[in-house]
Amino acid sequence: MKRRYEQSYRPEWEENPIFCQWLCRSKEDNCSAFCKACNAKILPRIASIKEHNATEKHRKNMIGFSGSSQIEKYFKKTSLESEVKKAEMTIVACLIEHNVPYRIMDHLSEIINQSFHDSEIAKKFSCKRTKSAAVAYNAIGEQFEKKMLEDLHSSSKFFSIIIDESTDISTTKVLAIAIKYYSDASSCVKTKLLSIVDIEGETAQDAFKCPANCF
Numbered sequence: 001m002k003r004r005y006e007q008s009y010r011p012e013w014e015e016n017p018i019f020c021q022w023l024c025r026s027k028e029d030n031c032s033a034f035c036k037a038c039n040a041k042i043l044p045r046i047a048s049i050k051e052h053n054a055t056e057k058h059r060k061n062m063i064g065f066s067g068s069s070q071i072e073k074y075f076k077k078t079s080l081e082s083e084v085k086k087a088e089m090t091i092v093a094c095l096i097e098h099n100v101p102y103r104i105m106d107h108l109s110e111i112i113n114q115s116f117h118d119s120e121i122a123k124k125f126s127c128k129r130t131k132s133a134a135v136a137y138n139a140i141g142e143q144f145e146k147k148m149l150e151d152l153h154s155s156s157k158f159f160s161i162i163i164d165e166s167t168d169i170s171t172t173k174v175l176a177i178a179i180k181y182y183s184d185a186s187s188c189v190k191t192k193l194l195s196i197v198d199i200e201g202e203t204a205q206d207a208f209k210c211p212a213n214c215f
Contacts, residue, residue, distance in 0.1 A: 003077060003105060004095050007033060007043075007044045007045050008031050008044055009025045009026070009030070009033055009044040011025070012045070013033070013046065013049065018053060019049060019053070020036040021037075021062075021065070022035050022036045022038075022062065022065065022196055023035065023036075023049065023105075024036060027100050027154070028153075028154055029147050031044055031132050032044050033048070033049055035058065036065075037058065037061040037062050037065045038052075038058055038061050039146065039149060039150070039153075040052075046126065048182060051114055054083065074091060076079075078123070080120060080121070081124075083121050084124045084125060087121050087122075087125055088125065088126075088127040088131070088132075088135065088138065089135055091105070091108070091127065092105075092127065092132045092135045092140065093140060095132065095136075095211065096136055097196075102129040102132040102133050102136070103129045104129075105127055105128045105129050105131075105132045106128045106129050108123060109126060109128050110126050112125045113125060115125075121206060123128075145194075145195075148192050148194070151183055151185055151190075152179065152181055154184065154185075154186040155181060155182060155183050155185065157182070157183070159175065159179050159181035160179065160180040160181070161178070161179055161211050162177070162178040162179070162180065162191075163176065163177050163178075163207060163210075163211060164176045165199060165207065173196055173199045173200075173202070174196055174197065174198055174199060175196070175197055175198075175207065175210045175211075176193070176196050176201045177193075177194045177195050177197065177210065177211050178192065178194060179191070179192055180192075181196050186211065194211075194214055195214045197210050197214070
């Protein structure tokens with residue numbers, strides 16, 4: 001009987017200019033390859049990596065992908081500007097945690113500017129409702145969703161999906177999708193909002209497609 005050869009991940013694959021932006025070793029088993037753009041494991045073979053690189057899903061996910069998270073992109077340029085951005089992001093995270101409307105930032109941003117005269121960070125602080133929403137959706141939200149899915153995929157093969165259909169003020173039908181699972185990292189059961197998506201129809205098939213597309 002011919003002995004089966006088991007291929008392991010090779011770090012030198014990351015030096016390939018075609019793969020370096022998105023390829024890394026999987027954290028789950030330390031042997032498989034992993035695509036950071038698609039958040040997916042790949043067989044540790046150069047042929048499989050090339051096949052993944054050519055897929056339609058990967059090409060779409062690579063649009064706008066730079067290999068770093070949106071939060072990492074947000075912190076760049078000078079040290080003072082980085083500290084200002086950290087302050088803005090911290091305030092926005094506080095709003096999210098306590099379910100405070102973004103419109104409060106139209107007033108709070110000015111209060112911060114006027115109240116801390118000896119702080120260069122406070123003088124440059126500028127984060128009103130529009131910017132706060134952008135930070136929440138494009139930086140904080142995206143990163144937390146990614147970490148939540150990584151926690152879900154690495155913790156358990158079993159989870160529950162909770163869905164609820166509603167209609168917003170623009171009469172668009174939306175579906176709220178929450179998940180409940182046991183987290184190995186936190187050693188507890190978690191219930192998290194996964195996504196709120198537009199739904200085109202009202203049939204069971206329409207309701208099934210929406211959660212499936214979120215994973």
